[in-house]
Amino acid sequence: MSVGVRVGCGIVLSPRPIVTGGLQIRMRYRLIIGVVTLLAVVAASTARAEVKLAYVDIQRALNDCRNGKAAKSEFRGRLERVQTQLESEQSEVQRLKDELEKKGPLMQPDQRQNLEQQYTRKLRDFQDDYKSTRETLQQKDNEITGAIVRDLATIVRQIGEKNGYTMVMEKGNLLWATPATDITDEVIRGYDATNAKAGTLGGEVAAGGGSEFGSGPRSRASAPPPASSAPPPSDEGGSHSTISK
Numbered sequence: 001m002s003v004g005v006r007v008g009c010g011i012v013l014s015p016r017p018i019v020t021g022g023l024q025i026r027m028r029y030r031l032i033i034g035v036v037t038l039l040a041v042v043a044a045s046t047a048r049a050e051v052k053l054a055y056v057d058i059q060r061a062l063n064d065c066r067n068g069k070a071a072k073s074e075f076r077g078r079l080e081r082v083q084t085q086l087e088s089e090q091s092e093v094q095r096l097k098d099e100l101e102k103k104g105p106l107m108q109p110d111q112r113q114n115l116e117q118q119y120t121r122k123l124r125d126f127q128d129d130y131k132s133t134r135e136t137l138q139q140k141d142n143e144i145t146g147a148i149v150r151d152l153a154t155i156v157r158q159i160g161e162k163n164g165y166t167m168v169m170e171k172g173n174l175l176w177a178t179p180a181t182d183i184t185d186e187v188i189r190g191y192d193a194t195n196a197k198a199g200t201l202g203g204e205v206a207a208g209g210g211s212e213f214g215s216g217p218r219s220r221a222s223a224p225p226p227a228s229s230a231p232p233p234s235d236e237g238g239s240h241s242t243i244s245k
Contacts, residue, residue, distance in 0.1 A: 021029075052164055057171040057184045058241045061152050062145070065188050067198040071144045078140070082133050089126040096122055099209050145243040150202025156188045159183060 062068045096119040104112050160168045168183070194201065 026139065051166045052183045053167050053169070053177075054163075054165050054183045055161070055169045055171050055174055055177050056152075056156055056181065056187055058149065058152060059172070059245060061188050061191070062148055062241055062243055062245075065148070065152070066192045067148055067151070067196075068243060071198065075140070075243065077143070078137070082137070086126070086130060086133065089122070089129060093119070093122050093126050104223060132188055144198060145241060147199030148243065149241055151196060151198065151200070152187060152191060154201040155187050155194075156183075159190060161187060171193065 063072070096115065100112075100115050100119055104115065107115065156168050159165070169177075171177075171182075171184075191201075
């Protein structure tokens with residue numbers, strides 16, 4: 001019996017949720033605000049000096065940097081172990097359910113009651129394990145994503161200051177930009193060159209000023225859905241970076 005996994009880190013193990021309704025409106029509103037802000041910055045900067053802009057594909061940087069690849073590999077291994085465990089539990093729950101449906105009517109009342117109690121207990125344990133596992137995966141995803149994104153923000157700030165950029169934006173917030181302004185590869189090379197452990201550069205962002213990027217709705221790493229229960233709520237979607245994408 002196969003249990004689908006809805007997580008990935010660059011690991012895209014399930015299709016992204018469809019963004020609909022109010023979320024589309026909120027995303028459109030955020031995009032309009034971003035464009036207006038950019039135009040204001042460009043207009044103000046033009047009066048004083050040359051405007052120099054660049055952008056970073058932060059999700060690709062997460063996927064391709066050395067620390068991101070290591071985190072993805074570790075995360076995938078964790079997911080596979082979780083999936084194996086939950087598939088085994090789900091199979092046992094399904095076996096008891098089938099036995100109850102097929103043999104229950106022929107059993108003595110006390111035998112049937114014992115089997116029903118066993119099934120109920122196994123199903124509850126499985127659902128509890130699923131919930132606990134999902135929360136653990138989500139927390140791990142949030143922690144490692146945040147650590148690496150803060151490191152990347154430090155590298156972006158350093159590159160921006162060195163090369164005199166007026167602004168470095170995140171690709172997910174852009175309608176269009178010429179590929180020549182993409183500095184993602186430079187950011188990845190700069191980060192890897194530090195040989196820093198994930199999360200050890202992030203403190204420099206606050207000290208150096210500027211705004212942090214890569215933020216957005218908290219990512220959710222989802223374990224396989226439990227049997228005979230309602231599916232867990234999905235992400236709202238939207239543009240955000242996560243090591244589990």
